[in-house]
Amino acid sequence: MSEEPGLRERKKTETRRRLWKVAAELFLERGFDKVSVAEIAAAADVSKMTVFNYCGTKEDLVLGPMREHVDDVARAVRERAPGESVVAAVRRQFLAAVDAFDASVGMNDHSYVLRVRRLVAETPSLLARAQELVYLGTQRLAQVLAEEAAPGEEPLARVVAAQLMGVRSALLTHNHQRLLAGERAADIAADAKALAERAFGTVEFGLGDYGTK
Known part of the structure; x- marks a missing residue:
């Protein structure tokens, strides 16, 4: 049985906000240009492709x-x-x-x-x-x-x-x-x-x- 649209959207929102939080913590610690998307993906325990699927650009990890x-x-x-x-x-x-x-x-x-x-x-x-x-x-x-x-x-x-x-x-x-x-x-x-x-x-x-x- 498939998940209800509302539940799927909530899960997507939760994932997106978790990525924002993980990315922001790394950026604030080391600087935006010194952190790679691959490092953010590893810290969030997702693939690099998942990061881009949810956020589009590295900048959107901050400005989402x-x-x-x-x-x-x-x-x-x-x-x-x-x-x-x-x-x-x-x-x-x-x-x-x-x-x-x-x-x-x-x-x-x-x-x-x-x-x-x-x-x-x-x-x-x-x-x-x-x-x-x-x-x-x-x-x-x-x-x-x-x-x-x-x-x-x-x-x-x-x-x-x-x-x-x-x-x-x-x-x-x-x-x-x-x-x-x-x-x-x-x-x-x-x-x-x-x-x-x-x-x-x-x-x-x-x-x-x-x-x-």
Whole structure:
């Protein structure tokens, strides 16, 4: 009898997260460029092919958790309530993540998370991959906006997506910088929310009620 789809997916998720943990521990100990995928596979007691089947690239062994959040903004916009504008939906999602002290908006101050963040910042290939994931998130948001746009307005959808994701990325980076400087997430949360309100407000001023359902 075959396993239920839900159980199979849970097992795959567990394996993927175990690989992330094993890889991150090795990278943090020795440096990203000094650890091979074969060494990670051996430490995790799986084949090298299994590592690539679950993670795709060596960089994704570090950035897999970030990859899981690529669709967050597009989903918030797609599922926004009637009467809610696109800017309001993106702002709402960001503020909720700040309240949850979520790493996806730079608000997790666990020492392990901060060490991984430093690793990314100090490793060119990881930083490049992180930027690729931001670009992918921007493309996903642009696709949602383009699907809703009036004929001929698709280029504006890409502009709006770039503006909103640019604001979000700048806010996330600012939060990370404060935590890496030694501040606690609980202490900067109010500032993070206030800055987000102002930042998204600047976009909202230009876009008005753009995309209101």
